[in-house]
Amino acid sequence: MDTAASGLSHVRADIARACRDAARDPAGVTLVAVSKTFPAEAIEPVIEAGQRVFGENRVQEAKGKWPALTEKYSGIELHLIGPLQSNKAREAVALFDAIHSVDRASLCEALAREVEKLGKSPTLFVQVNTGAEAQKAGVLPQDADAFIKACSATYGLTISGLMCIPPVDEAPAPHFALTAKIAQRNGLKLLSMGMSADFADAIALGATHVRIGSAIFGTRPPFKGAEA
Numbered sequence: 001m002d003t004a005a006s007g008l009s010h011v012r013a014d015i016a017r018a019c020r021d022a023a024r025d026p027a028g029v030t031l032v033a034v035s036k037t038f039p040a041e042a043i044e045p046v047i048e049a050g051q052r053v054f055g056e057n058r059v060q061e062a063k064g065k066w067p068a069l070t071e072k073y074s075g076i077e078l079h080l081i082g083p084l085q086s087n088k089a090r091e092a093v094a095l096f097d098a099i100h101s102v103d104r105a106s107l108c109e110a111l112a113r114e115v116e117k118l119g120k121s122p123t124l125f126v127q128v129n130t131g132a133e134a135q136k137a138g139v140l141p142q143d144a145d146a147f148i149k150a151c152s153a154t155y156g157l158t159i160s161g162l163m164c165i166p167p168v169d170e171a172p173a174p175h176f177a178l179t180a181k182i183a184q185r186n187g188l189k190l191l192s193m194g195m196s197a198d199f200a201d202a203i204a205l206g207a208t209h210v211r212i213g214s215a216i217f218g219t220r221p222p223f224k225g226a227e228a
């Protein structure tokens with residue numbers, strides 16, 4: 001079997017086990033297979049093994065490789081999980097079914113404009129910088145309630161959930177719990193949290209979307225270049 005397809009089947013089994021341990025219905029957890037840095041040839045076996053939801057962190061890269069794949073295979077759902085520049089909002093709204101990184105007023109304004117123009121809205125998640133890390137995107141936890149309200153009141157955007165990326169050097173569970181608490185008090189149903197190393201914890205704390213790359217596709221080459 002292809003190694004990524006075999007990674008996929010292991011990850012699916014691990015998600016099923018985590019759901020069982022947490023007494024959760026596996027249908028409530030969507031696996032977002034993070035294919036960033038991997039070429040179409042590496043992704044196709046995973047699509048052929050039945051995976052349909054994929055995550056990319058750069059608009060430019062996704063634009064280069066996904067249109068041909070969505071043409072070839074039906075039912076593909078694309079999620080943008082990386083930071084988004086306002087000047088790429090149009091391309092992002094056109095290409096993605098979900099955006100996990102809504103985190104500032106200027107981006108809301110750009111997204112609202114493009115949603116209106118294109119007549120379609122991706123599912124939107126607000127990213128929360130739960131560790132208050134200077135280098136990381138996301139709204140600070142103490143600003144989250146006001147920001148979520150402004151997304152709808154000021155920009156007319158529908159926010160469906162929250163996303164977080166815990167600091168690498170800390171136990172992730174408190175960050176997942178905090179994110180779940182902010183979502184609950186704002187009436188948001190979706191929680192994008194959990195990556196290859198910590199998705200079982202995230203599922204135990206209510207994740208509805210786990211973003212898993214290396215456990216499926218293997219280790220990535222070191223990241224170079226600008227974010228998008």
Ligand SMILES: *Cc1c(COP(=O)(O)O)cnc(C)c1O
Pocket residue numbers: 034036057081082165195196197211212213214215
């Ligand atoms: C790359 C990435 C992931 C996947 O990370 P893995 O550790 O490879 O599973 C998840 N979320 C975001 C935001 C990412 O950029």
